Amino acid sequence: MTTDPRILRSKEAVLGETYRLLAESGIGGVSIDEVSRRSGVSKTTIYRHWPSRSALLLEACSTMGAPMETPDTGSLRADLTALVGELAEHLRTEHWAAVLPSIVDAAERDPELADLQTRLQEAMMAPFLAVLERAKKRGELPRGARPADVVAGVVGPLFYRRWFSREPLDGAFVKSVVSGVVGLGAGKR
């Protein structure tokens, strides 16, 4: 691993411009030519660090959202309320929320990008899965419930509102999503 500050700076410039291009014009707008032109880093240098456009996209996207902390309050309702609230806030305000559909779309036609997307998704969902697996051990999930299904049940409605129905992700909605999993009456823990 290099620590030469000039190399680090040019890598950062390339990753930054890749991400900006992605945000401006979708994945179709990202070409090595354009990244080179904007960042002032030569194509030869770019290819020395990233063997392909997909590799560059992968690294530019891997730092897309700040990772969410995994809460551990001892209760599923409180853990989920924290996580769902934070995800809703990210979906409302963060830049990556405008960029992710571009990756989803391209992944429909490009298996390498589909792999990238799956990895991004798993990393993003890791705190949800951790919280649900702990809740299962404590007996807070219905018998037979699979944590991965519950992740889809919690995150799916938020993604649906953000990208498909484009309805507001307001506090009442966040609450209804959590209650859908934890149960309307089981709020005491």
Add this chain to the structure above:
Amino acid sequence: MTTDPRILRSKEAVLGETYRLLAESGIGGVSIDEVSRRSGVSKTTIYRHWPSRSALLLEACSTMGAPMETPDTGSLRADLTALVGELAEHLRTEHWAAVLPSIVDAAERDPELADLQTRLQEAMMAPFLAVLERAKKRGELPRGARPADVVAGVVGPLFYRRWFSREPLDGAFVKSVVSGVVGLGAGKR
């Protein structure tokens, strides 16, 4: 409205090629030039029927999926089981499932397409909303539950699996989605 069969045929050819281009290369691949070249219909004629590329995309997409029938079995569980099963099947097999992310992505940067997408989404979700509003009148939804929130809770997990986590939409998952809404124990009606 015209019924001249030559005009109808050329409109159909244009819509068909628009849709095929969309499926092959995403929304960025759809240009009036290319649609004209492939369909053999002149650009002048295309612009006579559709004033803009967005208008053409709108009509090509509006017939995207066959509309789903609204079941009316008298019970929310049976109605939802039918609808969720059918939607899962469509997401697994139908061509539009590979095309919709392209519209979602472009809609992030184009308000006219965002309107188009909202209309497509509302049409697609109408049977779900109808079934849930009837169930609310029968008292089958928890007091205070908003049908639009429940639609997100039912459809969101399916969309999440199809386009984000890319996990299988199997029978057990469909069942868990319905049970999440109707309640695990309330299956008798």
